[in-house]
Amino acid sequence: MTPPIVKSYIIAFEKYKWIGLASFALVVAASTVVAVQPEPPASYIANAALTYNRPPVSFSATGSEIQQQGQELNEQVLLSDQLIEVVSAKVNVKPKTIGASVAISIPKKNPRTGQLDSTIIELKYKDSNSKRAVEVLQALMQAMVKLSGDINTGRLKAIILKINERVPQTKLELQAAERRLEQYDRRERPAILASENGSLLTAVTNSQTQQRQIKLTISGIDAQIRSLQDKLGLNVGQAYVSSALSADPILANLRSQIYQIESQIAVLRRDLRPEHPTMIQLQRQKQAAEELLQQRAAEVVGGGGTAAPLTGNVSNIRAQSNLDPARQELANQMVALQTQRETLQQQLAQQVREEARLRQVYSLIPNKQLERSRLEQEVALKKAIYDKMQAKLADAKTAEAETVTSLSIARPPTVLADTVKPKSMSVTLAVGGFMGLVIGGGVIFLLGSLEGTFKTREDIRESLKQREVARLGEIPLIPIDDLDQEAIPVIVSPDSPYLEFYEKFRSNMRRIGGKNLKVVLITSVSTSEGKTTSAYNLGIASARAGKRTLIIETDLRSPSGCSSLNVTPDPDANIEPLRYYASLSECIRLVPDVENLYILPSPGPLRQSAAILESSEMRRLMEDVRERYDLVILDTSPLSLSNDPLLIQPYSDAMIIVARPNYTQQNLLGEAIDQLVESELGLLGAVINGADIIVTLPASVEPLPASSPQEQSEAEVSVGAKNS
Incomplete structure (x- = not known):
């Protein structure tokens, strides 16, 4: 059994195969252009290395912190635009050329220890001139070393400047806290001391x-x-x-x-x-x-x-x-x-x-003691901050003498020739051909996915299952006679193998709808989905089962398709349609080739279809046929074209929607089902028409030439809405 995705791809391939071939040709042409390109000129790679260093003796914690921070330089800092512009002006090479040709490898930190795995920074520069490669790489290394020293010095100056900005304010805050404590002691200290030494209790x-x-x-x-x-x-x-x-x-x-x-x-x-x-x-x-x-x-x-x-x-x-x-x-x-x-x-x-x-x-002594303790803590905190700032300032000034660059040259530049393996034209063309196949196939698959239609019956089946809509049957494509391409494919012969599928459709409809189901309305979301074909053949299956069956063409916006059943419509019916519907003996015709099957041809196309469907003549007609026939099938217009199906729906007992792979839009079908279910309009189920089912014909029957889905669609569209 072919997977649904393969079926979808085959259908999309038949539609968009020329676009896929064009994409394949473009990729192959591009690979050919790449294959015939001449070999690039020889190039040289200059290798060098920088290393992280520290001063031999460190007397300050600030200096150690700055040196530690100096070992966290990343690629964005070492290869910044400003540094490359300085080197460019020195060696007379364009900044873009330097930025594109230089490569740097920064050592990473060990996540467990937090230490660098290595202290070596690898540098590479690629150029067609070996001497220039060495010169540029040497200038880059010198600029990086100088940049590291400038960054360390700048950090230290920023620390000193920030401390100097904060020290005066911190000193004023300390003095204010001391004054508050002194004033409080002058006022409340004697009482606190008297309480502490017991003289207050003695008094x-x-x-x-x-x-x-x-x-x-x-x-x-x-x-x-x-x-x-x-x-x-x-x-x-x-x-x-x-x-x-x-x-x-x-x-x-x-x-x-x-x-x-x-x-x-x-x-x-x-x-x-x-x-x-x-x-x-x-x-x-x-x-x-x-x-x-x-x-x-x-x-x-x-x-x-x-x-x-x-x-x-x-x-x-x-x-x-x-x-x-x-x-x-x-x-x-x-x-x-x-x-x-x-x-x-x-x-x-x-x-x-x-x-x-x-x-x-x-009694006030505890509060006074708490207040004095708070003032003492405030003074201690301010003093601790002030002392720490003074110590930090002294430590930072000490670090001025030992702050140096964190980088030094570990290995001077050396030049090696960059040997490039010559490209193989056959390999390039083979890769291009493979990529062309992948891209061409992907374009076809993408275009098929963007159509928004159901590609296979499995897709329609899954959508119905998600919305809890009953699946009444799956109908295969019926071959069309080459001599009559405009006719609707109907199953007149009782020995036709396709009659079995419509018999299953009829029995499922009876099983789900119950014994009181007499009037069924068949519609679809849009045209070319086979609702008329399903209505005609359902009527034939019901008549073959011994039921008096009437097919009423209520699609008044399109001409009648009863000629496919060898029934000639009344040519004057569209002149006075209400009079036409008022006389049952004139409008209802017997299908000559099928016993118990009757049809009421449409007088269309008519402009005032809504007025006729809502007329009293139509109401009396529906009441009369409900009593006379065992099953009445209403073939209406698509839901996306007009509201006629909703006007005739009150006369029916249930509605059936016909869907067809490669024609039914996913969003339109979902919206139609949701609207019918929400409005409680009696949706009985859905039928999948045009399913890719293999039908085995009897040996005594010579098979008609099978038509593809595209050919059958073109034949149905050619007869107008009767084939919808």
Whole structure:
């Protein structure tokens, strides 16, 4: 069995064989031109080598790094355009010539060790002049050595310049960090130190001890005050007033005067009436003395009587100012104790506030320590960066004395003649012929692939399988009689071996469609795919099976092809097509050579095909034939030409698509199937027409001359859309 790719290539070869032969001829001609070319002139190759070197003694890490980097020169650097231009000006050779003639081999790194496999750089230069080859290669090596030294020096200067640019800023950042730490220490360091050495906790403990002592002292003073109050019968305020009033000599004198006046009034009251002038005079003296007593008492107490509780009653003032020296001493002692108590209360409140302040300071110590630690780390980091930069700068300046080129000449140029084996004309022509065959065959295969059509039935079969569309049958090509090239190939003879394929097609259609399948619509994607041939022969196979079968040509845009079945169409049908379809006795014809087969020829070509397909006459016709016949086959126009198949589809029970290798477009078939499936238009399956199947004819039947796919296509196209 021939593989599908071979079949595709054979089909493409029949179409594009002249293009392939032209490609073959062009390649052979080109190889012939190459074969007859004269031998090139003798040439010379100059060989030399460079090696990586290091200074004998290295005192700086920067110098070692630069020398290490100098051993990583690549071909783009060593053969840069600038270097080649410098050498070109020196040796008077074009830069393009130098770039094309020089070859360099750079040692590679070992992926395991990371070291170079070798320290030798091989250089080769090819020229027709041996002396010039040596001169150019020598100049190239000198330029590369100088370039290596310039690169190392440039790297070192760039490092020094970059460090010098960063040092001032780094120094300023270090100084700023130190100032922040210094200011913080001035402000918070004493508290942190006090917390660290325990003096802060000691101060809190001392404050608590002093508070307890003060509270004990106050308790003792309160006991003394209560004892004195019990003895005197006075509180502290009253004792203060009584002591002050009793100690004043003026108040004592006034009190004495008042006593004397009262004594006189008491003596004279027996003999004199109150209205007596003497009595009035004594009352006035007493009143004046009492007023003076009140004024003096207010002066003694102080503050207008607000400093101590002083009543305005003269008798109360006289009672409060009559303390004897012993009681007065007790009152003074009580006042002194009260003053001491108030002083201790103030000291206690001060100690409480001091303890709260110390506790607040102690609670903030961890945050202060963290902040100071952060400032210290910042200073340490800035200082480390600054010190490292200073060390790097010193190391780089030290490296200035030891930085040299990383390359040196290991082997001076030597010249060898380039011996070229003379080319063989026969070998060149043989290679050209082989390449011509490959290229010519490739062009044919490429052009065949770019057509976008299915080349073999296997390709169509795979496409249907991917879209889950049933394959109803595969029909081989039917030979065409040379005497009637315009006829559609139909199977009239019951002994034809091709009838078996259409019988399989019919049985598969019945099996998949079921018993209710009566009206089948057959269409294709485009023309020349054999849908009319499939419709006619399917009708013949159904009639041979004893089914009353009717073929309706609903492709109204093309003329009828019923003459292939020996049926003559009505020449006047296109005048009044609706009247033509309205009379079944006039439009339906019996096929004379096949029993049970009827055909309704198309009145086409018609312009208003869509209006006729959607008319009520067509609807009544389809309803009538559905009742009269066992199978109705609708032969419609291709889907890519019009929407007529979709207009007649509602009258059908299922749709069948006909595809043909080398004619059906892959993208059109895929789009048509996807649209029919998505719209749920009842796609039953597909038929592969024109398949390359070998048919064995019976010995008694003389075979007709078989036609190739191209010849059958030309015959079908010649009869118009009836052969579509």
